[in-house]
Structures are given as C-alpha cells and as structure tokens.
Amino acid sequence: MQDTLNYIQENKQRYVDELFELLKIASISADPAYNQDVLDCAEKVAEHLKNSGADQVEVCETDGYPIVYGEKIINPDLPTVLVYGHYDVQPPDPLDLWKKPPFEPYIEKTELHPEGAIFARGSADDKGQFFMHIKAFEAMMKTNALPCNVKFIIEGEEEVGSKSLEGFVKNNTEKLACDCILISDTHIYSREQPTVTTGLRGLSYVEVEVEGPNRDLHSGLYGGAVPNPIHVLSRMIAKLIDEDGRITVDGFYDNVLVVSEEERAEMNKLKDNPEEFKKSIGLEGVEGEKGYTALERTSIRPTLDCNGIWGGYTGEGAKTVIPSKAFAKISMRLVPYQTPDEITEKFKNYFEKIAPDNVRVKVTPHHGGMPYVLPSDTKEYLAAKKAMETAFGKEVLPYRSGGSIPITAMFEQVLGAKSVLMGFGLDSDAIHSPNEHYGLFNFFKGIESIPLFFENYAKG
Amino acid sequence: MQDTLNYIQENKQRYVDELFELLKIASISADPAYNQDVLDCAEKVAEHLKNSGADQVEVCETDGYPIVYGEKIINPDLPTVLVYGHYDVQPPDPLDLWKKPPFEPYIEKTELHPEGAIFARGSADDKGQFFMHIKAFEAMMKTNALPCNVKFIIEGEEEVGSKSLEGFVKNNTEKLACDCILISDTHIYSREQPTVTTGLRGLSYVEVEVEGPNRDLHSGLYGGAVPNPIHVLSRMIAKLIDEDGRITVDGFYDNVLVVSEEERAEMNKLKDNPEEFKKSIGLEGVEGEKGYTALERTSIRPTLDCNGIWGGYTGEGAKTVIPSKAFAKISMRLVPYQTPDEITEKFKNYFEKIAPDNVRVKVTPHHGGMPYVLPSDTKEYLAAKKAMETAFGKEVLPYRSGGSIPITAMFEQVLGAKSVLMGFGLDSDAIHSPNEHYGLFNFFKGIESIPLFFENYAKG
Numbered sequence: 001m002q003d004t005l006n007y008i009q010e011n012k013q014r015y016v017d018e019l020f021e022l023l024k025i026a027s028i029s030a031d032p033a034y035n036q037d038v039l040d041c042a043e044k045v046a047e048h049l050k051n052s053g054a055d056q057v058e059v060c061e062t063d064g065y066p067i068v069y070g071e072k073i074i075n076p077d078l079p080t081v082l083v084y085g086h087y088d089v090q091p092p093d094p095l096d097l098w099k100k101p102p103f104e105p106y107i108e109k110t111e112l113h114p115e116g117a118i119f120a121r122g123s124a125d126d127k128g129q130f131f132m133h134i135k136a137f138e139a140m141m142k143t144n145a146l147p148c149n150v151k152f153i154i155e156g157e158e159e160v161g162s163k164s165l166e167g168f169v170k171n172n173t174e175k176l177a178c179d180c181i182l183i184s185d186t187h188i189y190s191r192e193q194p195t196v197t198t199g200l201r202g203l204s205y206v207e208v209e210v211e212g213p214n215r216d217l218h219s220g221l222y223g224g225a226v227p228n229p230i231h232v233l234s235r236m237i238a239k240l241i242d243e244d245g246r247i248t249v250d251g252f253y254d255n256v257l258v259v260s261e262e263e264r265a266e267m268n269k270l271k272d273n274p275e276e277f278k279k280s281i282g283l284e285g286v287e288g289e290k291g292y293t294a295l296e297r298t299s300i301r302p303t304l305d306c307n308g309i310w311g312g313y314t315g316e317g318a319k320t321v322i323p324s325k326a327f328a329k330i331s332m333r334l335v336p337y338q339t340p341d342e343i344t345e346k347f348k349n350y351f352e353k354i355a356p357d358n359v360r361v362k363v364t365p366h367h368g369g370m371p372y373v374l375p376s377d378t379k380e381y382l383a384a385k386k387a388m389e390t391a392f393g394k395e396v397l398p399y400r401s402g403g404s405i406p407i408t409a410m411f412e413q414v415l416g417a418k419s420v421l422m423g424f425g426l427d428s429d430a431i432h433s434p435n436e437h438y439g440l441f442n443f444f445k446g447i448e449s450i451p452l453f454f455e456n457y458a459k460g
Numbered sequence: 461m462q463d464t465l466n467y468i469q470e471n472k473q474r475y476v477d478e479l480f481e482l483l484k485i486a487s488i489s490a491d492p493a494y495n496q497d498v499l500d501c502a503e504k505v506a507e508h509l510k511n512s513g514a515d516q517v518e519v520c521e522t523d524g525y526p527i528v529y530g531e532k533i534i535n536p537d538l539p540t541v542l543v544y545g546h547y548d549v550q551p552p553d554p555l556d557l558w559k560k561p562p563f564e565p566y567i568e569k570t571e572l573h574p575e576g577a578i579f580a581r582g583s584a585d586d587k588g589q590f591f592m593h594i595k596a597f598e599a600m601m602k603t604n605a606l607p608c609n610v611k612f613i614i615e616g617e618e619e620v621g622s623k624s625l626e627g628f629v630k631n632n633t634e635k636l637a638c639d640c641i642l643i644s645d646t647h648i649y650s651r652e653q654p655t656v657t658t659g660l661r662g663l664s665y666v667e668v669e670v671e672g673p674n675r676d677l678h679s680g681l682y683g684g685a686v687p688n689p690i691h692v693l694s695r696m697i698a699k700l701i702d703e704d705g706r707i708t709v710d711g712f713y714d715n716v717l718v719v720s721e722e723e724r725a726e727m728n729k730l731k732d733n734p735e736e737f738k739k740s741i742g743l744e745g746v747e748g749e750k751g752y753t754a755l756e757r758t759s760i761r762p763t764l765d766c767n768g769i770w771g772g773y774t775g776e777g778a779k780t781v782i783p784s785k786a787f788a789k790i791s792m793r794l795v796p797y798q799t800p801d802e803i804t805e806k807f808k809n810y811f812e813k814i815a816p817d818n819v820r821v822k823v824t825p826h827h828g829g830m831p832y833v834l835p836s837d838t839k840e841y842l843a844a845k846k847a848m849e850t851a852f853g854k855e856v857l858p859y860r861s862g863g864s865i866p867i868t869a870m871f872e873q874v875l876g877a878k879s880v881l882m883g884f885g886l887d888s889d890a891i892h893s894p895n896e897h898y899g900l901f902n903f904f905k906g907i908e909s910i911p912l913f914f915e916n917y918a919k920g
Contacts, residue, residue: 223791224758306691359744
C-alpha cells in the first residue's frame with residue numbers, strides 16, 4: 001500500500017492538470033446546445049480509463065448520452081467493485097455571478113481551503129470526484145496493488161435524471177455483475193469530521209403551468225377583472241406549505257419512515273453551529289418543518305421547493321401586461337418509503353384540486369428517484385469507514401444526506417448490490433451554484449482513501 | 461368639409477402604404493438594443509409632418525428619445541389644438557406567438573374586421589392612431605379646410621413612462637400654448653357603440669426583489685431548512701389581494717373617489733355580454749373586487765397586477781436549485797384621487813412590512829402616472845362626440861377606460877388645457893400582446909372624424 005500512496009504523492013500535479021482538461025469541456029446535459037461537448041467528454045473519459053490500465057473500454061451508445069465502460073478483472077473468484085460516476089454537469093447559469101468563466105478551471109485559496117480549491121463547473125459534482133477513482137486505479141495498477149476486480153460505469157445524464165442508465169444496467173446485468181458499488185458524488189460533513197453517507201433522499205420533480213386568459217392582455221384594460229395567472233400560481237404555491245412548514249399535498253406523509261428518537265439523538269450529535277450555518281449562506285433566520293432540527297429537515301424529512309418560476313414580462317423596464325401563462329419548476333425530496341411515482345401522482349392530484357375553476361393547470365413530471373439507506377453494520381460501510389479513518393487520521397461517522405442519487409435504489413434492485421457513498425466534497429462546494437469548487441485537500445484525500453477501501457473490502 | 465372627406469377617400473391606399481413604412485421601424489423604447497430604430501422613427505415622423513404641410517418641424521432632443529414637433533398657425537386669434545401621440549412601441553415578446561414577424565405589417569380580414577386589419581406592433585398603439593392626425597391634417601391643408609391652429613408633439617417614450625415629456629412641456633409652455641389637447645391612444649367601446657374616453661386610470665409601477673440565501677443553493681442539501689425566496693415572494697404576492705378581491709396595502713383605498721350609484725348605473729348601460737367577454741379571452745370564469753361589475757373593475761376601481769415574475773432555473777429540463785433571489789414586476793392602476801407617489805410609498809411600506817425577517821426585500825419604483833377625468837359637459841367633449849356621431853352615424857357615449865395615459869394630468873397642470881381622448885381602436889386590438897392589429901375601418905373612421913372635430917371645436 002505504501003508504494004501506491006507514494007505513487008499518488010509523486011503524481012499529484014499531473015492529476016490536477018489532467019482534471020483541468022476534463023473540466024474545460026462544457027458537458028451540460030440539460031441543454032441541447034452542448035450536445036457535442038457532452039459527447040466529447042465521454043470520449044475523453046474513455047481515453048483516461050484506457051491510459052490508466054482498464055480493459056474492454058467502451059463508449060456505449062444509449063438513447064441519450066453514452067455510458068463509458070471499462071474494467072480490470074484480475075481473478076474472477078475475487079470480489080468485484082463497480083465504480084459509478086457521471087461526466088455531465090449542471091447548467092452554469094446565472095453566468096454573471098461566476099468570478100471567472102465556469103469552464104476555465106483555476107485554483108484559488110479560500111478560508112476553508114488554505115491549500116487551494118479547483119474552481120469550475122463540475123469540479124466537485126462530479127468530474128473531480130469520479131476522476132479520483134480513475135487516478136487511484138492507475139496508482140494501484142502501476143504499483144501492482146489492485147486487490148480485487150474493478151468495473152467502471154461513468155454516465156452522462158445524471159443531471160437530467162439518468163434516463164438511459166436503468167435500461168443499460170438491465171440489459172447488461174452480466175457485464176456489470178459486482179459485489180458492491182462505489183460512488184463518490186456526495187460530501188463529507190467537514191474536514192475535521194469525515195463521514196460516509198448512509199442515506200439519500202429521493203426526488204420527484206415536476207413542471208407546472210397555469211393558464212388564465214388565452215392571450216397576453218393589457219393590464220390597464222383588463223386588470224382587476226380577470227384571473228392573473230401569476231397571482232393564481234403564487235397563491236397555489238403559497239398553499240403547498242402550511243405555517244408549520246408541513247407540505248399540504250394530500251397523503252404526502254403517508255409512507256414516510258418515522259425515525260426513532262434514539263436515532264435522531266445520535267444524528268444530532270453531528271449538529272453544527274446554527275449561527276455558523278446561517279452565516280455561511282447569509283441568512284438572518286432559517287425556516288422549515290416544526291419540531292425538527294436543520295439537520296433533520298435536510299435528511300430524514302421530505303421537503304418541497306420551487307426551483308424556478310417565470311411568467312409575464314421579465315426584461316428591462318416596465319411592461320403592463322397580464323400574461324396568459326405562468327410556470328414553475330417544483331421538486332420534492334423524498335425519504336424512505338415514499339416513492340417518486342406515488343408522490344408525483346399525489347402532487348398532481350392536489351395541484352389540480354387547489355386550482356381555481358377559472359384557470360387551466362398542467363403538471364408535467366420530470367425525472368424522479370427513490371430514497372436510499374445503507375445500514376452502518378454492512379461490510380461495505382465498514383470498509384469505507386476504515387479507509388477514510390486511515391486517510392484522514394480521524395474517526396468517521398455515518399451521515400444522512402439531503403441530496404438524491406436516485407440510481408442507488410435501482411442498482412440494488414437490478415444488480416443486487418449495495419452502494420457505498422464515499423464522497424469527499426464539502427457542503428460549501430457550491431455545486432449547482434456559481435463558483436463551484438473542489439478542495440485540493442479533498443481531491444487528494446479521496447485518491448488516497450480509494451486504494452485503502454479496495455484493500456479493506458478485498459480482505460473483509 | 462365635403463372636399464376634405466373626398467380627398468381622404470381618394471388617398472386611402474397611400475395612407476395605408478405610408479403607415480406600413482412607419483410600422484416597419486422597430487421603435488421599442490424599453491430595449492436599449494433598438495436605440496437607433498427609435499431615433500430613425502423620430503426622423504420619419506418629422507418627414508411626414510413636413511410633407512403634410514406643417515411648419516417649424518423639429519426633432520427636439522431630450523435626455524431620452526426626441527420629441528417631434530410641428531405646427532400650422534393660420535391666425536393667432538383662433539383657437540389652437542395640440543395633437544399628442546407617441547411613435548415608440550411596446551416590446552413584441554413573446555415573439556413565438558406572433559403569426560408573422562411584428563415589424564412586417566400585413567393586412568388580414570378577421571371576424572371583427574371584415575374589411576381587413578393591419579397587423580403589426582404599434583399598428584393601434586399608437587402609430588396607426590397618431591398617423592390619422594397627420595393624414596387628416598394633410599387633407600385639411602390640401603383642401604384649404606383647416607379652421608384653426610394646430611400643433612403636434614409626437615414623443616418616443618410613452619411606453620417607458622414619458623420620462624422627458626414633462627420637462628420638455630415645462631420648458632416650452634409658450635411654444636406649446638393651446639386651448640385643448642387631442643389624443644388618439646384609446647379605443648371605442650365597439651364599432652356599433654362609438655365612445656369618447658372621459659376617464660383614465662393612473663399608474664404606479666414597481667419592481668420587487670426578495671433575497672434569501674446569499675447564493676444559489678442545492679435544493680437537496682438545503683431544501684427544507686432555509687427560506688426559499690420563490691416561496692416567500694409567492695406568499696407575499698398572495699397576501700396583496702384578499703379573498704374579496706380587495707388590495708390589502710395599508711391605506712390603499714383612502715383617497716379613492718367613490719362614484720355615485722347614479723353614475724354607476726349610467727356606465728353599466730354600456731355593459732357588454734359577460735359570456736362574450738369571457739369567450740373573447742378564453743376564460744371559464746372571471747374574478748375581481750367583490751360588488752363591482754367587470755366594467756367597473758376596469759375603470760372606476762383601482763387594481764394591482766403582477767406583470768412579470770422570475771427566479772431560479774427557467775431553462776429546459778430540471779435543475780435542483782434554491783435561488784438566492786426572486787423578482788416580480790407589479791403595477792397598480794389608480795383612480796381619482798389616488799396619486800402614484802402616494803401609492804408607491806404605501807406599497808413599499810406594506811411590502812416591507814409583510815416580508816418575513818429571514819429575507820431582505822427591495823422595492824424599486826418605475827414610472828407612475830396620475831388618473832384623469834374629462835367632464836362630459838365640456839366644449840372639448842362635445843366637439844368630439846358630435847364629430848364621431850357624424851362620421852359613424854351613431855350616438856356616441858362617454859366611456860371610462862381602465863388604461864393609463866399619465867400625461868393628461870400633466871398637460872392640464874402645465875398647459876392649463878383639457879385633453880380629449882378620441883381614440884378609434886378596439887378593445888380586441890391586442891395592444892401590448894402578440895398579433896396587435898388595427899382595423900382599416902377604424903383607421904379611416906378616425907381620419908374622417910378628425911377634420912369634423914376641428915370644425916366643431918373652431919365653431920364651438
């Protein structure tokens with residue numbers, strides 16, 4: 001193992017340089033204008049896998065963006081770890097809030113990252129993280145330290161709901177057969193308190209449309225006598241959450257797993273400083289479901305958020321219009337045992353129910369995902385915990401994240417294997433926001449932890 | 461007079477051709493990208509005034525877009541009519557809802573316009589309408605029928621609040637001295653029921669901003685534990701109007717002129733078919749302030765409308781973000797004796813008052829305008845009524861419009877003259893909307909009515 005760690009130490013600068021090349025590709029899966037960049041990125045990932053020593057490397061076509069595959073089978077009798085990651089990234093807007101262009105990576109020191117952090121869209125989510133696995137694999141190969149088999153699937157549609165992945169996995173169960181899945185697409189609690197993510201929330205994402213008059217109207221001539229779809233939509237959104245912060249959708253909480261007082265006490269040990277939390281995002285006060293801590297609200301409780309709203313005139317100056325339509329994007333984070341189909345259906349029914357008679361509403365589902373839990377007594381969890389404890393020199397705790405990686409549930413169902421969410425980002429990495437970044441400390445700790453995980457897991 | 465009407469009859473086709481040239485200029489004052497088009501349009505208007513026989517034609521510079529001036533003084537002892545119009549137009553978006561490009565005028569027959577209507581941005585508001593005055597003036601000049609003095613001011617900032625007009629009028633009170641102001645920038649009740657507009661609503665227009673977290677956040681990691689500015693803004697908008705359709709801003713109705721039951725009964729004689737009203741804009745049901753008819757809601761009662769809303773991700777696909785900020789444009793239509801300064805101030809105080817402590821809100825005033833009333837026993841009203849009765853061959857009624865022409869109050873204050881709102885459009889012209897149009901019938905009836913107005917007014 002020491003050889004491997006030495007090799008990593010000697011190649012740090014090259015690893016960063018190579019990651020920079022990957023970050024320069026604007027692989028925005030949500031926007032068709034970037035189609036070619038996403039395809040180029042897939043080719044680049046395949047090239048890296050090959051160069052690192054993987055066999056059978058293939059850019060597998062799907063109905064959407066390709067999935068990059070590679071493997072190293074050293075002995076069919078040994079366990080197999082399937083590494084999953086995604087090479088697509090979130091849209092970077094609002095662009096004007098980036099200090100430098102989102103696809104021109106650079107390193108800058110910050111208060112949390114005195115060694116410097118890599119700033120670029122995708123640096124933490126997920127290029128910087130899946131690339132750690134390719135580089136750790138390279139280090140194990142170069143130092144003859146790979147203790148078991150490894151397979152890679154790096155997809156290009158994670159940010160738009162992994163539309164092609166399930167079909168691909170179902171059609172390739174033999175090729176992808178494995179004992180566990182290893183994913184770095186989450187964050188640790190803090191540098192001082194490393195964690196392994198043991199729970200993820202699911203997701204239901206819909207777009208809603210409210211149509212009033214069948215054309216835009218002059219607000220002077222019609223104002224006061226017709227339903228204004230912006231007002232109607234605002235009133236409907238206001239109704240979705242009550243004064244106690246509870247979601248009003250009929251039956252929304254029916255299947256929510258009630259977490260025991262014991263477990264809640266345990267998880268609240270992690271509790272950070274509420275003042276620091278507010279300060280870090282510039283808030284005077286927080287809000288949320290009554291009776292739960294901020295940590296609980298973002299992990300063991302389901303939530304509902306408008307992610308976008310638009311309607312009417314939004315340009316410069318003033319236009320006195322009553323628009324025909326107003327729109328919103330609304331997502332709900334789910335916990336065990338809610339399912340996206342169930343919640344999307346319940347939302348649709350409720351939204352239609354609360355719509356006044358004088359408008360027409362439409363609810364269009366986007367992608368969804370199941371919630372996920374990894375028990376902390378599993379071999380997978382323990383291998384990750386021990387690996388990170390060695391790398392960080394600190395005790396590692398289990399942690400439930402508020403985010404969603406919908407495919408973990410699917411992997412378990414189709415491949416019969418548990419996913420280990422060994423992510424190395426920080427909460428403050430600004431993923432999905434302007435100025436996304438990934439600490440060099442985190443990047444290298446990740447590369448060091450991965451061979452240790454393989455060692456523990458192969459032994460265990 | 462018959463000579464003048466004959467001249468008009470013989471030149472109809474040329475009038476339409478000339479108007480088409482004017483409509484091809486994209487004089488969008490709200491959007492700086494169209495700066496040169498607005499300036500070009502001013503030059504074109506000046507050229508038309510000159511060619512029609514006006515003296516002292518001038519493109520007068522202002523701090524904003526120029527005001528085009530021209531006059532014909534035949535005898536200083538005779539009365540002077542000041543014609544006002546505007547050559548700027550509303551932004552045409554949403555562009556994809558136009559059947560043909562907004563600045564490529566064409567004629568098409570419709571159910572309401574069997575003779576055809578001119579489709580183009582600005583056809584009714586206001587190029588097609590002020591151009592009637594230039595052509596009627598040309599006809600009177602060519603047939604030696606101008607019975608009194610006339611002055612023209614055609615401005616280029618009406619759609620953005622006439623920012624430079626007041627200063628210009630104040631600095632040129634001698635040049636603009638007149639006995640009445642004649643404006644065609646409104647509509648008649650219907651082809652069968654011509655009307656003169658005797659009341660206009662005022663306007664207060666603000667932009668609001670709600671800021672929650674100081675940066676965009678991942679809705680999975682933060683959702684449920686922070687104030688989402690879209691939700692907060694939605695709740696605040698929902699609070700602005702109560703269940704009876706009344707505006708909740710403190711003191712909003714304090715200065716509202718209470719219209720007598722008698723006058724309300726009189727105005728409701730005009731009452732159209734509510735089913736037709738709903739059908740014309742594709743609505744199943746209407747809404748508004750309790751206790752008032754649709755006609756009253758859009759004329760003698762003040763209103764509040766969101767004209768635009770935006771925040772978060774509004775592109776294609778799904779993005780799981782909690783935005784830092786959400787925005788809305790909100791306008792209020794005012795009635796006598798509300799004032800825009802008073803109402804803007806009251807709105808600002810109320811909006812700040814209802815904002816929860818955990819967000820920061822900002823209210824930025826755009827332009828405003830005073831409400832206006834022209835009593836129906838004035839010489840100005842009676843000259844217009846009689847002119848239109850001759851041209852249409854029908855009885856003409858007074859009509860209060862819900863729209864705003866804020867400058868009428870200013871003209872009265874600075875020039876001491878009443879404005880006559882002799883507009884010829886139809887409610888269904890889709891001004892401020894896609895597929896704006898202006899009936900050929902209306903265009904020609906307007907050109908015929910104007911010399912009749914001059915005759916009546918000069919005699920009166």
